[in-house]
Amino acid sequence: MNAGVPPGRTGTRAVNWSAAVVVLVLALALPALLPAFELSQAGSAVYLALAVLSMNLLTGLNGQLSLGHGAFVGIGAYTVTILVSDHGWSYPTAFVAGALLASAAGVVVALPALRLRGLYVALTTFGIGLVFPTLIQRFSSWTGGTGGKPVTAVYVPPSWLGLDIAQYAYVLSVLVLAVCLLVVHRVKGSRAGRLMQAIRDNDLVAEGFGVVVPRVKVATFALSAALAGLAGGLFALQHRFVSPGDFGLTMSIQLFVGMAIGGSVSVAGAVLGGMFLEYVPEVTERVGVPALYTPVIYGLVLALIVIFAPQGVVGLWHRLFRRRAAEVPAEPRPRTPELAVSTEKGAE
Amino acid sequence: MLRAISGVVPSTAEYRFFGVRRRPRSPEQVARLGVAHVPQGRGTFGNLTVEENLLAGATLRRRTPEIAEDIENWMTRFPALRDRRAQPAGSLSGGEQQMLAIARAMMGRPKLLLLDEPSLGLAPRVVTELFDHLKALNETLHVAMLVVEQNARQALRHADRGYVLEQGRIALHDTAAELGGNDAVRAAYLGV
Amino acid sequence: MTLLIQRLFDGLSSGAVYAALALAIVLVFRATGTLNLAQGEMAMFTCFLAWKLADPAHGLGWPVVPAILLAMAVGLAGGAVIERVVVRPVEDRTDHLPIIIVTLGLMLAINALAGALFTTDVVRLPEVFPAGALRLGDVHLSYATIGLLAVLLVVSALIWALFQRTRIGLRMRASVDNPDSARLLGIRRSHMLMLGWGIAGALGALAAVLVAPQTFVHTGMLQGVLLYAFAAATLGGFTSVLGAVVGGLIVGVLQSLAAGYVGFIGNDLSLLVALVIIIAVLMVKPAGLFGRVDSSRL
Numbered sequence: 001m002n003a004g005v006p007p008g009r010t011g012t013r014a015v016n017w018s019a020a021v022v023v024l025v026l027a028l029a030l031p032a033l034l035p036a037f038e039l040s041q042a043g044s045a046v047y048l049a050l051a052v053l054s055m056n057l058l059t060g061l062n063g064q065l066s067l068g069h070g071a072f073v074g075i076g077a078y079t080v081t082i083l084v085s086d087h088g089w090s091y092p093t094a095f096v097a098g099a100l101l102a103s104a105a106g107v108v109v110a111l112p113a114l115r116l117r118g119l120y121v122a123l124t125t126f127g128i129g130l131v132f133p134t135l136i137q138r139f140s141s142w143t144g145g146t147g148g149k150p151v152t153a154v155y156v157p158p159s160w161l162g163l164d165i166a167q168y169a170y171v172l173s174v175l176v177l178a179v180c181l182l183v184v185h186r187v188k189g190s191r192a193g194r195l196m197q198a199i200r201d202n203d204l205v206a207e208g209f210g211v212v213v214p215r216v217k218v219a220t221f222a223l224s225a226a227l228a229g230l231a232g233g234l235f236a237l238q239h240r241f242v243s244p245g246d247f248g249l250t251m252s253i254q255l256f257v258g259m260a261i262g263g264s265v266s267v268a269g270a271v272l273g274g275m276f277l278e279y280v281p282e283v284t285e286r287v288g289v290p291a292l293y294t295p296v297i298y299g300l301v302l303a304l305i306v307i308f309a310p311q312g313v314v315g316l317w318h319r320l321f322r323r324r325a326a327e328v329p330a331e332p333r334p335r336t337p338e339l340a341v342s343t344e345k346g347a348e
Numbered sequence: 349m350l351r352a353i354s355g356v357v358p359s360t361a362e363y364r365f366f367g368v369r370r371r372p373r374s375p376e377q378v379a380r381l382g383v384a385h386v387p388q389g390r391g392t393f394g395n396l397t398v399e400e401n402l403l404a405g406a407t408l409r410r411r412t413p414e415i416a417e418d419i420e421n422w423m424t425r426f427p428a429l430r431d432r433r434a435q436p437a438g439s440l441s442g443g444e445q446q447m448l449a450i451a452r453a454m455m456g457r458p459k460l461l462l463l464d465e466p467s468l469g470l471a472p473r474v475v476t477e478l479f480d481h482l483k484a485l486n487e488t489l490h491v492a493m494l495v496v497e498q499n500a501r502q503a504l505r506h507a508d509r510g511y512v513l514e515q516g517r518i519a520l521h522d523t524a525a526e527l528g529g530n531d532a533v534r535a536a537y538l539g540v
Numbered sequence: 541m542t543l544l545i546q547r548l549f550d551g552l553s554s555g556a557v558y559a560a561l562a563l564a565i566v567l568v569f570r571a572t573g574t575l576n577l578a579q580g581e582m583a584m585f586t587c588f589l590a591w592k593l594a595d596p597a598h599g600l601g602w603p604v605v606p607a608i609l610l611a612m613a614v615g616l617a618g619g620a621v622i623e624r625v626v627v628r629p630v631e632d633r634t635d636h637l638p639i640i641i642v643t644l645g646l647m648l649a650i651n652a653l654a655g656a657l658f659t660t661d662v663v664r665l666p667e668v669f670p671a672g673a674l675r676l677g678d679v680h681l682s683y684a685t686i687g688l689l690a691v692l693l694v695v696s697a698l699i700w701a702l703f704q705r706t707r708i709g710l711r712m713r714a715s716v717d718n719p720d721s722a723r724l725l726g727i728r729r730s731h732m733l734m735l736g737w738g739i740a741g742a743l744g745a746l747a748a749v750l751v752a753p754q755t756f757v758h759t760g761m762l763q764g765v766l767l768y769a770f771a772a773a774t775l776g777g778f779t780s781v782l783g784a785v786v787g788g789l790i791v792g793v794l795q796s797l798a799a800g801y802v803g804f805i806g807n808d809l810s811l812l813v814a815l816v817i818i819i820a821v822l823m824v825k826p827a828g829l830f831g832r833v834d835s836s837r838l
Contacts, residue, residue: 116822116823118636119636119640120826123770123774124818124822127767127770127814127818127819128815130764131767131811131814134808138809250648253645253648256644290656292652292656293652293656295651296652298645298648298649299645299646299652300649301645302641302644302645303626307629307630307642376726379724385724387721387724393717394718396714400714403710404710405725408726452725
């Protein structure tokens, strides 16, 4: 877990590129190795990883909170579904549209959030995550309402690849994830990334150094929402069916858990987070815990991480949202007593 | 240091209180030993009324009529408190809040009163009044007091004994009268 | 006109439920300085408990009022235990965010636990109030509505009396006002925290049980209500008990009127109304109607 990033570090560790390439090749080879169901699971892990990546960018790198990120995933998913099925758009353009729309929604959320303190941003984004499915239901003429909406146009793979539809969807997902991981990694090490992290660590100080804080924060939110929208597009591509319940509070919280698991500052950690989200229910069921209890595990994991996590994750949060003004430590250190020794009278 | 005694700050110290060794771990425990601490800055409950502040001071006591009687007595001793009994404590002046904080601490009928920089932020005339009150309480109610003060002159004028601390160690201790006459002390702390 | 009055009463009826849950939220905020996102799920769990006790077919077949009271007692104990075990380790005077994350995890866990331990189906709680209604012209004022408002009134009065007229209430207020000073006086902060969360748990149980006739009993029964309750607490001011009650009633009425008169919103987008209220209040007057502006909290 790359969670142990000391405060202030921009945290671009030397990437083991050869390992990354190996992982990528392996991932791309999976269609040849796995039967359909297992492959679809792997595919889910991929879009979940992308969604978790979007959270890492927003919270881990920039220190903003979003408890309703499922909404952005949903926007991407539904946009792709509707454009591809009802309006005959091609998948690539629909993906872009989905990302842009999600990004625009991100800006809409980010602007008021600039003025609110952490606790209230949490509340507001929580509300957004809760309300999003009802919006889907309300506009059922477009979205298919509660019953969901099938993706009726299929992304047909070119025949020379020798892949079937599901395998093609998987491979595309892996490629999209890989590109996004690269992009976020580059951003992290760039000047923009350093600005983001400076704001995360102490936005007042950053402002003092001339950083236009609102601009960076909104831009980060927009990028994060775009990534989430892409993840939603992948969801639609793989599952070929979307319904409001998929993008409600449960997903939002799951993404939070995934971020916490993988280490919010880490880019590669997103992959870990995605895998955790997809495979833990699987594993626990094998061990005898019914699927019904999976959220209990998520909840416990989240609580445990917050309580016991290595300084990295929790320390990160402490720095994110602590009151800027006087950095008052939680446990006051014992003072050396002054008594009648006033400082200006030459105490020895 | 006072905060270490009352357990607000973690410490490994142990001390003897009335001949018994103690090692309390929390302010609540210390309070139960009969030690009342008036913190630096008064620490009154700003949103509670004056009367409620006094009532809160009696948390550890049970006999309601006695508590009510004590409240009346303190109001008599500090008339300003009676005038403002139903007002929120935050609306009182610095000196009045200090009286309130002391009265509140005394409501618990402690054996030892710890006062942390009571003169901080108070006008000189008020400080004199304050220390007169403290001395009077000390004599009439027989409650021991340990006062941490930067205002050495006032403190030494009223105290029995004094302890000078430097870097956490007791550098000097003597009767207040002797300390007041000690030239080094006078030079360093009394500006003479 | 009668429709307006009818909608008003319906709004007050749901508002009473929001107020009860908002009271719980406010209590926790005052005690701990943060928001308990799991308040609804905790309440839902205790409601299921009441169902398990009272249901003749699947449960013990108790009369409904004792079942509710026992559920409230469990809510009290459960709230205290959760504070001590789950929240306390993360308590930090200056930073209230980790607790909210923990409550997020709690929300998830308790929701799943309820489904696993009780049922994922939708069930019913036996009615508390008699059926039927008072007729004022064309307006129906159901006995249930009257009962709800009466219960809210009584509970609010009890909470007020608890805080303003009892020793323990004084201690709780002191502990919130200046935790360090309170400890120096011997007030056990630990007990105050557990009590705050405990009472909140009991109030939540009551809210859940009161709303059960409308929403029925199922694992998702309070998810929407929670947001309305947060809207109520935001509107009323997170530090004010009166604000929670007034806020709850206002939110209930607003929701009812919006659903009735603004066709665009209808019933589907009512939740959006809650969200809009939250955002609007936070942007314009974060302290709400009755709250105190406490710069360390806002």
